[in-house]
Amino acid sequence: MVSEDLRIAPxxxxxxxxGLARRQGLSTEVYRRIREGELARIASARAAATQSQGWQQRFVWPTVGRISGRFGSQRVYRGEAAAFHxxxxxxxxxxxxxxxxxxxxVVLSPPPRFSLEGNLVIIDHGMGLNSAFLHLQHSNVREGQAVKQGQLIGSVGATGRATGPHLHWSMKWQDARIDPQPLAGAMRN
Ligand SMILES: [Zn+2]
Known part of the structure; x- marks a missing residue:
């Protein structure tokens, strides 16, 4: 058990x-059922608790390049808000x-290839902290494998719903989505 008081800043x-209507995604009954199964698979992977001590480390960037999308950004299509990034x-x-x-x-590695996330790798860092890497071209790891910081886990791709090749890195701590950017600090190209 670790306890610390934090100050929350706005x-x-x-x-x-x-000024455009939102592009409608697949919304058929068949797709909804497929998606439910996918989300259940992702949620159960993220719920896996490992004894990893990675949460104590200073995180590094999983890949380098221009930041093309920030955490918490949101698009509003003619007044209709899309989910935040x-x-x-x-x-x-x-x-x-x-x-x-x-x-x-590693608590999740393809297959399957998810409809939105594409080839998805999830790494548990212990203490309820985990990282997800979306749209990968290829995964170099398998489920249950222990990985070290800096170890190759895959390659950048555009699988799933992606307009071009990029890495979407998301993190969760317990039930909360958190911004990976301040954790990784300045990017060294
Ligand atoms: Zn993204």
Whole structure:
């Protein structure tokens, strides 16, 4: 058990208003059922508690490139708000190396290829902290594998719902989505 009092500071979020109707995704009954199964699979992977001590480390960037999407940003289509962006996007080229930002245990690795996330790898860093890497071209790890910080886990791709090759890195601590960017600090290209 670790306990610490934290001061919560307000933050300005990036909201973009778009004068177009929102592009409708797949919404058929068949898709809804597929998606339910996918989300259950992802949730059970994220619920896995490992004894990893990676949470204690200073995180590094899993890949380098321009930050093309920030955590918490949101698009509003003609007044209709889309879900806020739950991770940080790094626009690295297709095939660029993706490494573990900290030690951990792989709790999910393709297959399957998810309809939105594409090839998805999730690493548990212990203490309820985990990282998800979306849209990968390829995964170099298997479920249950322990990985070290900086170890190659896959390559950047555009699988799932992605307009171009990029890495979407999202993190969860217990039930809360958190911004990976301040954890990783300044990016060294
Ligand atoms: Zn993203």
């Amino acid at each position: 933050r300005v979020w990036q909201v973009e208003h778009i 739950s991770g940080v996007d790094v626009a690295a080229g297709a095939g660029a190396a993706v490494v573990a930002p900290a030690d951990g245990v």
